[in-house]
Amino acid sequence: MRARKGFTYGVTQEELRRHNLSTLLRYVHQHGPTSRAVLTASMNLNRSTIGALTADLSSAGLVEEELPGQHLGAGRPSLVVVPRAAHVYALAYMIGVDFVVAARVGLGGQVLDRRELYRPRGDYDLEDVMGHLERFTGELLSSEDIPPGAFCAGVGAAVPAAVRNSDGMLRFVPNMNWDDWGDAPLGDILHRRLVETFGIQAPVAVGNDADLGALAERTRGVAVGCDDLVYIVGEVGVGAGVIAGGEAMSGHDGYAGEVGHMVVNPSGRLCRCGARGCWETEIGEPAILAAAGHADGRRATVAELVAEAAAGDEKSVRALEHIGGWIALGVANIVTVFNPSMVIFGGLFGDVFPGIQGQIRTNLLSGSLGVVREGVRLVTPGLGADSTLIGAAEKAFEPLLADPLGFVSAMAAMPAPSSRVP
Amino acid sequence: MRARKGFTYGVTQEELRRHNLSTLLRYVHQHGPTSRAVLTASMNLNRSTIGALTADLSSAGLVEEELPGQHLGAGRPSLVVVPRAAHVYALAYMIGVDFVVAARVGLGGQVLDRRELYRPRGDYDLEDVMGHLERFTGELLSSEDIPPGAFCAGVGAAVPAAVRNSDGMLRFVPNMNWDDWGDAPLGDILHRRLVETFGIQAPVAVGNDADLGALAERTRGVAVGCDDLVYIVGEVGVGAGVIAGGEAMSGHDGYAGEVGHMVVNPSGRLCRCGARGCWETEIGEPAILAAAGHADGRRATVAELVAEAAAGDEKSVRALEHIGGWIALGVANIVTVFNPSMVIFGGLFGDVFPGIQGQIRTNLLSGSLGVVREGVRLVTPGLGADSTLIGAAEKAFEPLLADPLGFVSAMAAMPAPSSRVP
Known part of the structure; x- marks a missing residue:
């Protein structure tokens, strides 16, 4: 259409x-x-x-x-x-450097059931993550809450990677072990495992975590009705999901929104990507913790830094201001380039947001470009830490939603799977 | 739809x-x-x-x-x-710091007739430019080539400004006299003058020059069939028109694509916009000419610099390399953020392109992000210097093209204009 x-x-x-x-x-x-x-x-x-x-x-x-x-x-x-939320569901997966989450999400967007594992960061290999997903999926599918006749309409997986849209291939996985995850056809791998182990033949979609976060926030989060938004998310790395003119901006291959690798400080630090001065080198978690004098790499410490600054600790205040300046600079670039009506601060940016939103706003309004940036709303995710997981479910439902009767006919015509959940 | x-x-x-x-x-x-x-x-x-x-x-x-x-x-x-190219036409205007162009463009995109004025740069005021446009329009409409029954289906004007999409108001006109051009409701002004002087009641659309260049190149230039492209244009200032997923990316208010004001060198020069280190301060015409030791501000000197470098002049080679490095840095940012399949180098970037395309390509392919940037095509405009003018005509035709019969009915129902071309 x-x-x-x-x-x-x-x-x-x-x-x-x-x-x-x-x-x-x-x-x-x-x-x-x-x-x-x-x-x-x-x-x-x-x-x-x-x-x-x-x-x-x-x-x-x-x-x-x-x-x-x-x-x-x-x-x-x-x-x-x-x-029919109980009868028509999606499987949603969220993969990160320190977590694996799987959920069953009903048509209508409600999380019906979930399993999750949080653990120390590590170079977990693909097989390790697949093993957890398989175990979680088995548990989710064995639930007595699933009524007879229910079916899985789609599978979505969110990964912190650049995902090629033509085939779901992972092309840039900066924070995972590249030898293992790089150029992995994750969509194909998941599809095969789900068919073989559970007889689930539903289409599998793989997406970048920030892109899926943006999708979820626009569908049922803080950005409902918003046609132009940027969802920036920071953990170890920094990325963005962009919606422009009401459509997810994927770019030609699916890689759009890698804002963490905008070069903003050519005389700055070397980035893991090989360039010098990427935005991520100034505002990623390692930079925030280094500025604060923390180095133990625990996620909680970013929140602690904000709390310390709020309590008036001088060193923390200065550290937050320093980071805030770099965040503000990149956000101004993003607003200047995309002209969104909303910027959503996800991941650790959500944690530091209360302490730096004034700084970001002041920078946006300064200079003669202020007039074209004054309307933008700065917010944190409406779905909290679940944006990405919900986004994976939204992506999973997409083939059904795009052509409901065609989809159901095609599912009915598929040969019976060779195995089922025990 | x-x-x-x-x-x-x-x-x-x-x-x-x-x-x-x-x-x-x-x-x-x-x-x-x-x-x-x-x-x-x-x-x-x-x-x-x-x-x-x-x-x-x-x-x-x-x-x-x-x-x-x-x-x-x-x-x-x-x-x-x-x-019916001769019977259904648009008026297309192109306004710059050193030129005023008006053309009659037929349905089908052919320039049927044109008038243009090139002159030294200056803070020409709005009334001066309007005067030239009015005179040109009178000449265009008096042509004996216009058959009886022909009608103007729309008017489009391209300006080097951020244009609010809700009403065609100019919000950021960095290279014109702001006191005169700033916050001018250019669409309304043009519409009123055209009705009063020529009885032309067709809708008037005002657009940013780079946005219209992108539109034209995709409709009938080098980017036909290309759904994701960035058209960057440099004269005194630097801007971009972006097409994402087959749609012009306007942003929420119409200001998207102000890539000249991405900050890429926070310790660099102060920009006219008030920020420090905007991309434009490193690659705009003044920067190119300064690097080359030229300072007379004539446009021809950029082409001369490229010719001198091609002829082996050491100083010109070094100047071009320096500028090429900054252009390459910003282009890499653009490609990283938008993931286009094509970047079009318009305006003076088209002049310097032959001398620096190798440098741009090398920078795109370096580092681990090279894999997600390798597919992008780097080209110059297929429509040459006319991209923006043709884009203004495309924008002018848009209401007719969107609803042909509704448009013709509405035109027929309008009261007879009070005056006509003499």
């Missing part, structure tokens, strides 16, 4: 129907149970069309209709269209 | 027809005369639908159908759909 790629495509009746089914299912996925009357108004379609679309989605097992709990007005109550 | 703004809109039959009319008219506007057979295949619609759409556009006076000149195959020849 998008008029892209040189504007050459017309739209057929069949595509119109697919678009409208997709739009309706997206609506209830994003907004939750919604009456037919609200859908009619929101989607700008007439009642009979909404009725027909709902009936189709209901027959496919994706939504159900309920009488509203309370009905105060005159006339027949408008039926409420409800996403 | 776009599923934007929170995915809430369905599509009606009427919108489907509008989309298909728009797509067909865009196709012949972009590709020129096209047979019904090719349209059927390209638009993925059936023959009778293409026939009906063509008939509608023909009745509205936007296209005409012709028998092909040569017909070699069996069966009836497929009629060729031709945009």
Whole structure:
């Protein structure tokens, strides 16, 4: 339905129907149970069309209709269209240098069940992480909460890496062991393991953690209704997910938003990427802890630094100001280049944000470019630390949401898997 | 037809027809005369639908159908759909610190007639520029080449400024006299003058010069078919137009792409914008000429510098290398952040490009990010110095192209203008 790629495509009746089914299912996925009357108004379609679309989605097992709990007005109550959250779910994975998280997320975006492992940072190899994911997946799929007839509609995995969009290949995994993770076709690997071990044939999508965080915050977080935003996230490294004009900005290959590797200080430190003066060298966790005189690498210490500064500790105040200056400089670059209406500070930036937001704001407003930067909102994630996990689920649901009936037909036509959960 | 703004809109039959009319008219506007057979295949619609759409556009006076000149195959020849270039035109204006250009551009993108003034740089005030535009417009509209019944479908103006997309207000005009140009509602001013003097009631669109250059290069220049590109342009200042995922990236207010004001050297020179170390301070024309030991500010000297370096002049070689290093640094930042498949070097960057492209490429490929930057193509504009002017025409045609029949109806319903070209 998008008029892209040189504007050459017309739209057929069949595509119109697919678009409208997709739009309706997206609506209830994003907004939750919604009456037919609200859908009619929101989607700008007439009642009979909404009725027909709902009936189709209901027959496919994706939504159900309920009488509203309370009905105060005159006339027949408008039926409420409800996403079948328990029956249609995604598996969402979040992989980091010190954690592995797996969750079962229902249509509608609710985390139904989760397993997680937090551990010291390490060069954990791919097989180690796969082992944990497999164990967690087995536990999630064995739950007695899963009703008969439920199915997995998609699998999404978030990784701190540049992910090639054509095939889910990892191309730049700065904080993992490159020999093991580099150029790993993670999507293929996950798909094969899920088919072989659990008989799960759903499509697998792999995405960059910051990109998925941005997607989740726009779908059901702090940025609902916001068409232009940048979600910056810092842990060891620094990255960003960008939404421009209402669309995730992936770039040609999927690598857009590597803001941590903007060079902002050519006479500065050498970065792990090989360049000198990348933004990440001035504001990544190692830089923050070094400025604060900490060096033990525990994540908690960044929060401690902020608390110490808030309590008036001189050294911590100066350290935070120093880091704040560099963060402010890069944020100004990002705002100047993308002109977002919102910048979301995720990961450790969320921790330091309360102490430096004034500094960031002052820098944005300074100079004659202030006038084009004054409107931007600076916020922390609405979904907290779960942005990325929820984003992985959103990405997992995408093929179903894009073509609900086509997707269900294709799933039904697949050969029976050779094995099941025990 | 776009599923934007929170995915809430369905599509009606009427919108489907509008989309298909728009797509067909865009196709012949972009590709020129096209047979019904090719349209059927390209638009993925059936023959009778293409026939009906063509008939509608023909009745509205936007296209005409012709028998092909040569017909070699069996069966009836497929009629060729031709945009009515002489009858449906745009007025395109290009405003710079040392030039004023006006052109009449036909549907299909051909420049039918033009007037231009090149002069020494100066703080020309708004009224001065308006005077030249008015005179040029009068000359263009008096041409005997304009057939009876022809109409102006839109007006586009390119300015070296940050332009607010909600109302065409100029917000940051770094190289013009701010007291005069700053916060000027240029779109309104142009519209009023065109109605009063010429009875032209067509919609007026104002855009940033780099944004319009990007649009033109993608529509009919070096970037046809390219969905992710950055067009960087340098004259006195430095800016960029960005297309991401096939859509012009405007940002929330229209200010996206101000890459000249990325800070890349915090210990560097003070920029006119008030910040220190903007990219523009290292690579704008003054910086290039200063590095070369030139200071007379004539544009030709940048080309001379490149020629001298090519001829082996040591000082020029070193100057070009120095500037090349800074250009390469910023281009790497741009590629890292946007992941385009193409970077187009416009304005004076086109002049220096031959001498520094090796340096830019080497820098892109260095370090571990090289793998995510290796695919980008580095090119100069296919439309040469006319990119921006053609882009202004493309922007002018946009309301007509978006809803051809609705646009023509609205134009027909307008009250007769109070005055005409004498």
